[in-house]
Amino acid sequence: MQRPRPLGLRAVVAMCLACSAAFPPRAQAQAQAPLWPFFRGTQEQTGYTTASAPRAPHLIWSADLGGAITSTPVISADSVFVSSMSGKLACLGLADGKLRWSFDAKSPLEASPLYCDGTVYVGSSAGELFAVDAARGRIRWRYRAADRIAGAANRAVTPSGTLILVGSYDGLLQAVDARTGARRWGYQTSNFVNGCPAVTADGKAIFGGCDGFVHVLRVQDGRGLARIDSGAYIAGSPAVLGKRAYIGNYSGKLMAMDIEAGSVAWSLAPEGEEPFSSSPAVGNGRVVAGARNGTVYCTDAATGAEIWTFRTAASVAASPVVAGGVVILAAGDGTVTALELATGKELWSYDAGAAVSGSVAVVPGRILFGTEDGRLYAIGD
Numbered sequence: 198m199q200r201p202r203p204l205g206l207r208a209v210v211a212m213c214l215a216c217s218a219a220f221p222p223r224a225q226a227q228a229q230a231p232l233w234p235f236f237r238g239t240q241e242q243t244g245y246t247t248a249s250a251p252r253a254p255h256l257i258w259s260a261d262l263g264g265a266i267t268s269t270p271v272i273s274a275d276s277v278f279v280s281s282m283s284g285k286l287a288c289l290g291l292a293d294g295k296l297r298w299s300f301d302a303k304s305p306l307e308a309s310p311l312y313c314d315g316t317v318y319v320g321s322s323a324g325e326l327f328a329v330d331a332a333r334g335r336i337r338w339r340y341r342a343a344d345r346i347a348g349a350a351n352r353a354v355t356p357s358g359t360l361i362l363v364g365s366y367d368g369l370l371q372a373v374d375a376r377t378g379a380r381r382w383g384y385q386t387s388n389f390v391n392g393c394p395a396v397t398a399d400g401k402a403i404f405g406g407c408d409g410f411v412h413v414l415r416v417q418d419g420r421g422l423a424r425i426d427s428g429a430y431i432a433g434s435p436a437v438l439g440k441r442a443y444i445g446n447y448s449g450k451l452m453a454m455d456i457e458a459g460s461v462a463w464s465l466a467p468e469g470e471e472p473f474s475s476s477p478a479v480g481n482g483r484v485v486a487g488a489r490n491g492t493v494y495c496t497d498a499a500t501g502a503e504i505w506t507f508r509t510a511a512s513v514a515a516s517p518v519v520a521g522g523v524v525i526l527a528a529g530d531g532t533v534t535a536l537e538l539a540t541g542k543e544l545w546s547y548d549a550g551a552a553v554s555g556s557v558a559v560v561p562g563r564i565l566f567g568t569e570d571g572r573l574y575a576i577g578d
Contacts, residue, residue: 233272233558233565234312235393236349237476237516241437242395244478244485248561250520250535254547254576257563258294262287266567268309269349269516269556271317273331277565278317279573280306286319286329287573291563294575298334302327309349309393309555311361313375318361320346326363328378338378343367348434349393353402353416360416362402364390370404370412372419382419386412392434392476395442403442403456405431411442411454423459427452433476433516436484438498443484445473451486451494453501463501467494475556476516478524483538485524487513493526495541505541509534515566516556527553527566533576547576 237244264283271278276297277289286300304323311318316337317329322345328337344366352375353360359375366389372381386406394404401422402414407430413423429448436443441462442454449471453462471490478485479498487493491509496502511530518525523544524536529552535544551570558565563577 236309240396245480250523251578257575260294265569273312311350313352384419395437432474436479447472478519480519514554520559
């Protein structure tokens with residue numbers, strides 16, 4: 198049996214160069230980098246991540262964006278994208294918070310951005326949806342709706358290409374070609390569409406409207422599949438897990454909708470009828486939602502049975518996030534609080550000093566959020 202000959206220096210160098218070409222260091226880093234590309238972290242808008250929440254967070258950096266931030270930042274690789282009421286869409290470094298570029302939409306940006314395949318999509322109060330190059334901040338196209346866009350967009354991959362789905366105050370959920378900005382279809386409701394649609398792996402779009410219904414559509418062509426009455430208008434976005442969509446409405450009900458049956462699976466109506474304007478988070482068999490009265494509710498996802506409540510010192514307009522076994526929530530008094538998912542026990546609280554109405558984004562070791570005094574914060578261990 199012949200033994201293999203040892204490789205010479207030139208051969209070793211050639212092999213290393215070949216590996217470097219196939220897997221460049223930046224590509225490897227990006228493949229392993231944390232991502233929060235959607236308003237609620239996932240396409241289904243679950244507000245759930247397996248990333249570990251910080252145990253004793255301190256300020257890593259903050260940046261002044263010059264206008265109130267009511268949106269949620271999104272993250273791709275080493276970049277953070279955030280919109281503000283000053284009309285600016287900004288890109289900052291995740292590590293240091295340094296500004297890389299800023300795009301001026303010329304109109305307040307209440308909606309959270311969406312990151313998809315090297316492009317950032319964001320809607321404006323003037324009813325324009327912008328597609329902006331994520332690397333340089335240059336506009337690729339703009340699409341004009343008939344009225345204000347207040348909610349984030351989502352993406353849907355179809356056999357005929359990727360669609361960007363966005364709702365507006367003209368009562369439409371609209372599908373726009375991600376590459377060209379051309380409208381592909383529109384689904385009409387009878388009132389404002391304020392939230393972000395959830396998109397499922399089997400090609401459905403689910404969203405709530407100010408008409409009080411949860412709508413289920415086919416993303417390929419916008420054909421309606423079901424319409425489920427919640428009894429009051431819906432300002433937030435549904436969190437979809439399996440065959441159920443979880444949503445809160447303005448009459449103070451937290452509900453689970455059976456997507457396939459087109460019916461209400463369970464409904465929890467706490468005393469006081471305080472509106473739910475934020476979006477629920479669902480994970481580990483629990484649904485967590487914050488109400489305008491400052492109470493956060495945790496229920497069993499299967500039955501709707503109340504497990505615990507937590508009272509904040511201010512109204513909760515921001516949507517909570519479930520990070521593994523921890524709930525991260527923000528309130529109108531500027532506090533960001535971590536609770537134990539199993540018990541509702543407070544683990545820590547961080548005071549940003551100004552109201553937080555946009556939701557947090559959670560990636561390993563870091564929490565990012567904006568405040569109404571125009572600052573973006575990154576806190577972590």
